[in-house]
Amino acid sequence: MAEFSTPTTEQQFAENFAQLKPVMNRTEALYESSRCLFCFDAPCIKACPSGIDIPQFIRQINSGNDTGAARTIYEANYFGNACGKVCPTEVLCEGACVYNLQEVKPIEIGRLQSYATTKAINSGKHLFGSGADNGKKVAVIGAGPAGISAACELRALGYGVDVFEAKAQPSGLTVYGVAPYKITNEETLAEMAYLQAQFGYNVHFNSAISSRAELKKLEEKYDAIFLGIGLGKTNELGLPGEDKINCTGAVEFIAELRQHHHEVAVGRKVIVLGGGNTAMDAASESSRLGAETVLLAYRRAKEEMGAYEFEYDLAKGVGVRGLFNVAPVEITGNGYVAGVKFIRTETKDGKVQEIAGSEFVEPCDMVIKATGQAKQTEFLSLIPGLKLDGKGRILANAHTGQTSNPKYFASGDAWNGGAEVVNAAAEAKLTARGIHAYLSK
Amino acid sequence: MPDLSINFAGIKSPNPFWLASAPPTNSGYQVMKAFDAGWGGAVWKTLGVPVVNVSSRYGGVNYRDKRLVGFNNIELISDRPLSHNLREIEEVKKRFPNHAVIASLMVQSRQEWHDIVRQSQDAGADGFELNFGCPHGMCERGMGSAVGQEPKVLQMIVEWVMEVAQKPVIVKLTPNISDITEPAMAARRGGADAISLINTIQSIVGVDLDKFAPYPIVDGKGTNGGYCGPAVKPIALNMVKNCAQHPDIKLPISGIGGIENWRDAVEHILLGASSVQVCTAAMHFGFGIIREMTSGLEQYMVEKGFNTINDMVGKALPNVLHWEDLNMKYKVTANINEDKCIGCQLCYTACEDGAHQAIKLNAGTRVPEIIEENCVGCNLCSLVCPVEQCITMEQTDSGTQHLTWKERTEAGDIPTKFEDEKAGGRHHWVPEPAAALGKERHKTLPGKARLYSGETQVPAQAEA
């Protein structure tokens, strides 16, 4: 029996994908903020990649200054609202909260953060504005967490900013990738609208930059170019049968899901290939879409999965079953997916080895490949002098974000190889400062 | 099982818990319900002259998420007809002959006092409590705290009451006075049988930041009210102690002020109260709190081996001394239990900014370290530490020496100049003032900027 029945209406979808971190009301925020100890040199701040002054904003909520709390959050992180909902707080701020050492539930920092920022967004409170026009212009490629954060900070510093985005909506994977039970599209887009109203940058949607000619134009027109392009499509596995109908990449599947909700069909028996957080998300999502069985197949042992433990627990909690030490060798079927042929593996001296003769076929009617996102190396090769590391990540100065082509700066997934929204937001803010330092020379 | 019953200046009740004269004792309905629930006695809402109340009467003090740690009111005495109150007193006494019903009274002239004492006596009241405490509304009319603040007037009124009273008379004192023992002595001189304290403290519990008016707000305006609830217990305890220790007052004391559970009640009793009264807690949580109070008191008495309430009355009084009689040879030092410490460093910042710079931080651990030479044993760190029994104050003197300021004064052994070796704080190390600069400034920076120093960013690993 499926854990969830297939949602056929928006309301059923919302029930199946109920928010894990619903926004608090004032009473809950008051009670939760009252528990914070206001630690000295608080470990939660250090664990936050964007360094939000957590005890400060919690104290502000507690004293009834929700606006001040929102300001504290946004001063450090322009994706303050989204981060409160989508950050893996268990391994970041909340994981560092001193209450853990007492085996007491840590402060719900993420939810408090969303509480204060949601209030500011809903009221349209004007907290920030653009700086005095300094006559210089920066082009931002990609309207994801990195691109938008850079745009905000650059506007605050007085730059003219044009953002070029391939897709039709801002926020990048926040609206196209993150699981729907973490944040709703409305919430994501409300924060984007709020930021744009505050800072007044221009965003050109459906405007992929994809040729040398387009880049050249930007180079001529703008004083600097910020690369916030994130990662690309799901990696190809190179297996026979990968082109069968109903064999799809996780990122592509999730992007559809975020945009079309219950209209997205899922198989009755789904196999998800991979052991990272995206695999956990895709598996959970399949289950919540009403799949009868969802198998998570991973090449190595359970303990070796890259996913956070709480993400695996979340998947298990909605009925996902794990199949470990198996490597896919072929997607079987006649036109449509009918199964995955696996070979069993074992790990010897840290290396995965296949066990000869152990092949078996696991029947299914859908395969989701969550085997990592490809880098945008082809596009990046259009930028003269831009160096990448061995893994296809843009090489850039860790403090200024400047790449080997001095006019180009980079942050976010394209630079760090794939992290979280909060990393992209924090890095881009720093990089905007790097651009400012470079252009002020 | 210990015996909880008391005989307070001749007023008997099955336990020492009485409801104070206030809204919970406004009617026979409430008092009967309270007795049914287990309360031992009730001091009826003050009877007296006709009054009219305003609407919007209470204000509260909240601390973080804790509601009503302090409470204030601008209500007056009973606004119900006297005849109704008297009839209901009679009814309650018939139903509950062994419970204490005390009539709280407040009128003006001698004749009025005589009349109301007689009337409540006839209704069956077990005793009287003269309300010389109300700090708002009634004092403007020459009653309540206006009387409580004038020992001579107070004494005169007590004398009037004693002329006709055939039941014990308790005088309820106002804390709105600098020396509580003065009105207590006046009550004694007037012939009162007992005292009760404290009534509410004149207060403004808060100001509305949008309306620029004090709470509670009556049509945009407010007035000072009477403060009570958990926040006033320390003031009440001190006043109870002052009356109990006074060599000449020697009257039974009914302790009032901030009593919410058995512990609060025991504290009042250990400092000299032989009955206790409760108002705010009953208004906040209802009469049901009595079950916790009686069971807690009983448990405590069993554990301590007290058989009657009297066994414990004033037990702490011998240990409450004047400052000059404290042993200056006694020394405690803070001690951090590393296994319990959760690394919040509240102790560090408290001692650093609010005490004696006697706690330091070490690299590689969040557990702070006490600098023993600098610890003056003030207790601050142990008070702010959020973990039970994590910072303990350990005795570090030999425990064999005893010397008080008084003894030193008598022996001519006190410092008279700062240069004197005997002066305190002389060898206590304090950092150079300028060493403070820059220590906190980074905290004023937003986000990552505060972490710049020494932090390098390592690119996160790509997803598998």
Ligand SMILES: Cc1cc2nc3c(=O)[nH]c(=O)nc-3n(C[C@H](O)[C@H](O)[C@H](O)COP(=O)(O)OP(=O)(O)OC[C@H]3O[C@@H](n4cnc5c(N)ncnc54)[C@H](O)[C@@H]3O)c2cc1C
């Ligand atoms: C399935 C999945 C789930 C995730 N879940 C979470 C989560 O729960 N919590 C969390 O914190 N993080 C999560 N992440 C990671 C997080 O979404 C990313 O780290 C973050 O969005 C990176 O931001 P970015 O701006 O660098 O890139 P992106 O968000 O990828 O944004 C890049 C943007 O650039 C645009 N673009 C790319 N190339 C071009 C071009 N040539 N021209 C114009 N526009 C272009 C893209 O369309 C996109 O809008 C998840 C990621 C995935 C894949």
Ligand SMILES: Cc1cc2nc3c(=O)[nH]c(=O)nc-3n(C[C@H](O)[C@H](O)[C@H](O)COP(=O)(O)O)c2cc1C
């Ligand atoms: C709303 C209210 C009305 C009160 N009315 C009276 C009163 O009529 N007569 C009186 O003697 N004391 C009155 N008091 C004072 C209480 O009896 C009591 O002395 C005081 O509240 C302290 O006790 P507590 O801390 O338990 O509340 C009143 C208190 C409150 C809160």
Ligand code: SF4
């Ligand atoms: S660690 Fe926890 S308790 Fe301490 S300041 Fe941060 S959120 Fe508050």
Ligand code: SF4
């Ligand atoms: S007892 Fe006082 S002086 Fe000693 S360490 Fe604690 S706070 Fe500092």
Ligand code: SF4
């Ligand atoms: S206050 Fe207590 S728990 Fe916090 S650091 Fe100090 S000793 Fe540790």
